[in-house]
Amino acid sequence: xQAAYYERTGAARAVLxxxxxxxxxxxxxxxxVRLHCSGVNPSDVKxxxxxxxxxxxxxxxxxxxxxAGVIDAVGGGVSPARIGERVWIWNGAWGRANGTAAEWxxxxxxxxxxxxxxxPLEAGACFGIPALTGLHAVQSHGGVQxxxxxxxxxxxxxxHYAVQFARLLGARQVFATVSSAQKAALARSAGxxxxxDYRAEDVAxxxxxxxxxxxxxxxxxxxxxxxxxxxxxxxxxxxxxxVYGSGAREFSLPFFPLIARxxxxxxxxxxxxxxxxxxxxxxxxxxxxxxxRLTHQIAERLPLAQIAAAHELxxxxxxxxxxxxxxx
Ligand SMILES: NC(=O)c1ccc[n+]([C@@H]2O[C@H](COP(=O)([O-])OP(=O)(O)OC[C@H]3O[C@@H](n4cnc5c(N)ncnc54)[C@H](OP(=O)(O)O)[C@@H]3O)[C@@H](O)[C@H]2O)c1
Numbered sequence: 001x002q003a004a005y006y007e008r009t010g011a012a013r014a015v016l017x018x019x020x021x022x023x024x025x026x027x028x029x030x031x032x033v034r035l036h037c038s039g040v041n042p043s044d045v046k047x048x049x050x051x052x053x054x055x056x057x058x059x060x061x062x063x064x065x066x067x068a069g070v071i072d073a074v075g076g077g078v079s080p081a082r083i084g085e086r087v088w089i090w091n092g093a094w095g096r097a098n099g100t101a102a103e104w105x106x107x108x109x110x111x112x113x114x115x116x117x118x119x120p121l122e123a124g125a126c127f128g129i130p131a132l133t134g135l136h137a138v139q140s141h142g143g144v145q146x147x148x149x150x151x152x153x154x155x156x157x158x159x160h161y162a163v164q165f166a167r168l169l170g171a172r173q174v175f176a177t178v179s180s181a182q183k184a185a186l187a188r189s190a191g192x193x194x195x196x197d198y199r200a201e202d203v204a205x206x207x208x209x210x211x212x213x214x215x216x217x218x219x220x221x222x223x224x225x226x227x228x229x230x231x232x233x234x235x236x237x238x239x240x241x242x243v244y245g246s247g248a249r250e251f252s253l254p255f256f257p258l259i260a261r262x263x264x265x266x267x268x269x270x271x272x273x274x275x276x277x278x279x280x281x282x283x284x285x286x287x288x289x290x291x292x293r294l295t296h297q298i299a300e301r302l303p304l305a306q307i308a309a310a311h312e313l314x315x316x317x318x319x320x321x322x323x324x325x326x327x328x
Pocket of ligand 1: 222
């Protein structure tokens with residue numbers, strides 16, 4: 001089969017190769033998926049670049065955790081009725097050598113989730129990481145019903161979903177920070193009541209004006225290192241800071257505002273969601289997809305052969321939305 005892979009970490013063009021690898025067969029409890037799309041996330045790019053570790057956990061890695069396609073074979077113990085099912089995939093390359101940047105993937109049946117009929121396969125390649133991260137950030141810890149929510153980076157791949165989920169799951173007000181007029185328009189079209197340009201405006205003053213001085217119930221944070229101190233100022237007593245990203249390996253937070261207002265800090269990585277949280281997120285996502293309530297922001301579609309360009313685009317931070325590889 002055609003697949004993209006790397007055997008050492010480094011710059012995209014230096015290490016990513018596209019070539020023939022053996023076609024996999026599903027083992028017991030597994031399904032085989034003929035992939036149509038593979039989603040490229042910052043996490044995939046960081047792993048390939050060696051930012052987490054320069055030592056590869058496997059000799060050869062087919063990258064990317066997210067993808068979508070059609071089940072075309074099942075292993076022992078999996079119902080043959082699943083053959084022909086359109087699915088989206090989670091954790092394809094998390095702790096595994098063979099991700100979704102290939103014509104086929106085999107993986108535990110639980111990691112291939114049925115895609116509702118009207119949901120395009122390319123959208124399905126954005127769910128495992130961006131949609132589930134945005135959804136868990138909104139839905140966990142009691143959810144956002146009746147709350148005021150601020151989504152930092154509300155036009156990002158995760159942020160765009162987080163804004164939609166906050167709106168759809170009952171937030172009273174949803175605000176987003178962005179860095180351009182184009183991103184502001186995107187956040188507003190996703191359901192944000194207001195978008196604040198964090199590079200050009202005084203975020204604290206704007207948020208206080210918008211939230212009526214009462215403060216924010218929940219902040220969904222893409223960059224705790226840059227924004228943590230501001231978040232601690234903006235949250236109301238008992239508020240929640242839900243963190244899924246950081247622009248730096250280390251950061252500091254001011255102690256007094258956090259403790260004086262009984263603020264709650266929650267960190268999570270979507271790869272390691274516990275089973276109840278994952279099941280809850282999948283259930284809500286499936287419902288909202290079936291009701292056709294979500295929009296999917298695909299920034300760029302590139303063929304598998306152009307995987308290095310796709311990685312560079314994600315690395316550049318210029319993509320507004322998800323970068324998806326199409327697999328012939
Ligand atoms: N914990 C998890 O499970 C999890 C899951 C998914 C992603 N992540 C991490 O989360 C980050 C974002 O992922 P993504 O796929 O959404 O990337 P993305 O599509 O590039 O979105 C990031 C967004 O954040 C904005 N941004 C960057 N720095 C910001 C800041 N200091 N304040 C406000 N907005 C800021 C960016 O826009 P501007 O630069 O124009 O402001 C961009 O719109 C990455 O570091 C990724 O590794 C973590």
